[in-house]
Amino acid sequence: MKIKEIREKNINELAKNLGEKRIEAQGLAFDISVKQAKNNKALGNTKKDIARILTVIREKTNI
Numbered sequence: 001m002k003i004k005e006i007r008e009k010n011i012n013e014l015a016k017n018l019g020e021k022r023i024e025a026q027g028l029a030f031d032i033s034v035k036q037a038k039n040n041k042a043l044g045n046t047k048k049d050i051a052r053i054l055t056v057i058r059e060k061t062n063i
Helices: 003-007 011-033 041-062
Strands: none
Touching: 003 041, 011 041
């Protein structure tokens, strides 16, 4: 997910996306731990998306 796409969303949509990404990250971490994951890089990308979403939420609440 690009930062430009994230900035276009409102805080409610961002909160919803954040919850979805956290669940996705948890599932990916489990898959990696039991060696079922085909793409280990996906967990890192998901964590970066979470960080981007949190950054934009903080930007919007501080304005």
